[in-house]
Amino acid sequence: MAYYYSQVQKSNQQGISLTGISGVPVIRFTLATDYSAGIFDQSSYWYTCDGRWPSGSGTSYFYQSGGGNPQIAGISGVKINGVASSLSDVTNAVANDVLEFTATNTGTAILLFNRYTLDEAADALGIYDLEIDDDNGTHVFDISGTSTGDTITDSLGNIAATVENAPTDDSQWVFYSTGPNTPINPSITNLLATSARLNWEQG
Numbered sequence: 001m002a003y004y005y006s007q008v009q010k011s012n013q014q015g016i017s018l019t020g021i022s023g024v025p026v027i028r029f030t031l032a033t034d035y036s037a038g039i040f041d042q043s044s045y046w047y048t049c050d051g052r053w054p055s056g057s058g059t060s061y062f063y064q065s066g067g068g069n070p071q072i073a074g075i076s077g078v079k080i081n082g083v084a085s086s087l088s089d090v091t092n093a094v095a096n097d098v099l100e101f102t103a104t105n106t107g108t109a110i111l112l113f114n115r116y117t118l119d120e121a122a123d124a125l126g127i128y129d130l131e132i133d134d135d136n137g138t139h140v141f142d143i144s145g146t147s148t149g150d151t152i153t154d155s156l157g158n159i160a161a162t163v164e165n166a167p168t169d170d171s172q173w174v175f176y177s178t179g180p181n182t183p184i185n186p187s188i189t190n191l192l193a194t195s196a197r198l199n200w201e202q203g
Contacts, residue, residue: 002144003173004032005152005163006126007113013165014121014172015114016130016152017053020159023135025110026077028100032126032174035093045120048099049075051106053116060106063115064091074105096128111164118164126174132159147173 007014018025027049044065051060051074060074070087072078078085079100080093093099103110112130113122130141130152140155150166166172 001147001175002178003147003175004126004128005130005143005146006032006172006174007122007124008167008171009124011165011167012121012123013114013118014167015047015118015164016112017109017162017164018112018132018159019109019162021106021108021110021132021134022158024102024104025106026100026102026133027110027112028098028131028133030098030128031093031095032128032176033095033124035090035097035099035125037124037126045115046122047111047113047115047120048122049101049103050111050114050116051103051109053109053111056116058106060103060110061115062101062103063120074103075101076104077102114164130161134159147175 005016045063047061047063048070049060049062052058058074062070062072062075064070070090072087077100078087078090079098080089081098082100090099111118113125114120127143129143132139132141136156136158138156139159141159141161142153142155146152148170150163152161152163154161163172
């Protein structure tokens with residue numbers, strides 16, 4: 001069983017806060033949705049990363065307005081699938097692409113997928129995984145193994161990852177099949193098995 005993280009559509013208040021970062025972080029995640037899924041409201045801004053979290057100080061942010069190209073400040077080293085990419089390429093990134101960037105002007109905390117004021121979210125964007133490289137090493141966050149609550153475990157234990165304004169129904173965690181033999185819905189699997197048995201009995 002595996003889960004991916006999703007920004008709940010139209011909530012506009014959700015995001016992942018990361019505190020305890022040491023040095024300049026390199027942020028990397030695999031998209032579970034097309035990057036453009038975040039463009040739900042063409043008239044609004046929405047954020048991939050904001051290094052001004054939580055106080056508003058700092059100059060590191062990565063945001064988009066409507067259907068235009070992303071805007072950045074204090075962000076460098078943007079890559080898609082390990083290849084240096086332009087911001088227009090980011091707009092066209094699709095599910096299963098790996099997006100990577102360096103937040104050069106941030107403190108010890110950042111917010112993913114929303115503005116530091118928690119009112120300009122990347123609506124409906126989803127990610128399968130999340131890694132951050134900092135002075136302590138590579139932090140791997142257990143997204144696929146998380147299905148409830150607002151805490152995401154860091155493999156190194158130095159960074160606290162929290163889903164801000166997490167839905168009370170845990171709808172931020174979306175189950176997905178990891179292979180052809182993994183049933184998505186047990187009741188459907190049972191129904192198919194019963195149907196196959198009846199067809200066999202009837203010749």
